[in-house]
Amino acid sequence: MTCAPGGRGATTDTDIALRAEGASFVLREGELCYYAEEDAISALWQGMRFPMSSCVSGWVMQNGAPAIVDDIALDPRIPLDVYRPTFVRSMAMVPVNARAPLGALGSYWGSARAATAYELTLLQALADGAALAMETIALRERADDTQARLTELEAATRELEERHRALADSQRQNDSLNELLAHDLRSPAAGILLTATARLRDRDIPERDRRRWKRVLCSRLDDGGASPSAGRGLGLTFCKLAVEAHGGTIQVRDNEGRGSCFSVLLPA
Structure with missing residues (x-):
């Protein structure tokens, strides 16, 4: 029946x-x-x-x-x-x-x-x-309705977990950036390492400048520039931005075995 x-x-x-x-x-x-x-x-x-x-x-x-x-x-x-x-x-x-x-x-x-x-x-x-x-x-x-609802809830839960992970990753990145900014403001000399490394990666840099930047890099490493307390180069970048904002320039020259000498030139 x-x-x-x-x-x-x-x-x-x-x-x-x-x-x-x-x-x-x-x-x-x-x-x-x-x-x-x-x-x-x-x-x-x-x-x-x-x-x-x-x-x-x-x-x-x-x-x-x-x-x-x-x-x-x-x-x-x-x-x-x-x-x-x-x-x-x-x-x-x-x-x-x-x-x-x-x-x-x-x-x-x-x-x-x-x-x-x-x-x-x-x-x-x-x-x-x-x-x-x-x-x-x-x-x-x-x-069937309950199963469909459970499936929807599971999908929503997975989406929330993914959003939570994304937010956590974003927060960690923000924390790391804040830490770098705070550290580099205290250690602007670390920017020299970053600048030297960037210039040495430039294939078109003249050989004379290349030797000079190698000396800069080696001198900073000898001074402990690669230690955990070194900055990430933001200090020198800030200096460059500030000088250029006033119409000036930053120059670097070999200081005859005693590192490098950076000069800030501002218009009169």
């Missing part, structure tokens, strides 16, 4: 098991009864919607109890105008999930008769099976 919300399997099984001439599977839609599926010797109400207050299926869902109608002409719950064009003369209907009805399952006969206790028990068993199938589908849908 297929007990999906469409209810086709449930209605067919009802016909076979109860030897009924028709069956319908009704779903609750707010205050309406939706006749979702039917299997009968002639058309009933498939696809139609009725107020819960004006049909037997609505009464069953509102009360969470079965309804047995021996003769539709004698039961006040029956909307005769709706039933008169059909073959139905008696019926039985039970709730799908009696504790919180999701719908109703009905069985119909073309003659006036009372459903037996056995028939009613079997009809309720079929309805309970449909309820279980519907609840299983609902649980699967909720599980």
Whole structure:
């Protein structure tokens, strides 16, 4: 038996098991009864919607109890105008999930008769099976939604972790830069090392200048310029920027074995 919300399997099984001439599977839609599926010797109400207050299926869902109608002409719950064009003369209907009805399952006969206790028990068993199938589908849908949400949360968590790492890296870089700036302001001579190294990498530098910058580099290294306390060259750069801002220049010359001599020339 297929007990999906469409209810086709449930209605067919009802016909076979109860030897009924028709069956319908009704779903609750707010205050309406939706006749979702039917299997009968002639058309009933498939696809139609009725107020819960004006049909037997609505009464069953509102009360969470079965309804047995021996003769539709004698039961006040029956909307005769709706039933008169059909073959139905008696019926039985039970709730799908009696504790919180999701719908109703009905069985119909073309003659006036009372459903037996056995028939009613079997009809309720079929309805309970449909309820279980519907609840299983609902649980699967909720599980799928939960899994999708977990996937979204995991992706968001990974994104936050990546942002945190990027911020941490940026902070470390800022800290390192601040440390370099503070150190080089205290040790401007370290800029000489950086300048000498940069000039020596220049392939077009004249040989005379190359020898001079080599002496500068060697003299600074001999003086401990490569020690951990050495700067990174920003001090000399600051000096150069300041002098050029005043229209001057900085010159360097060999100081005859005693290092190098830097001269600052400013306009008068």
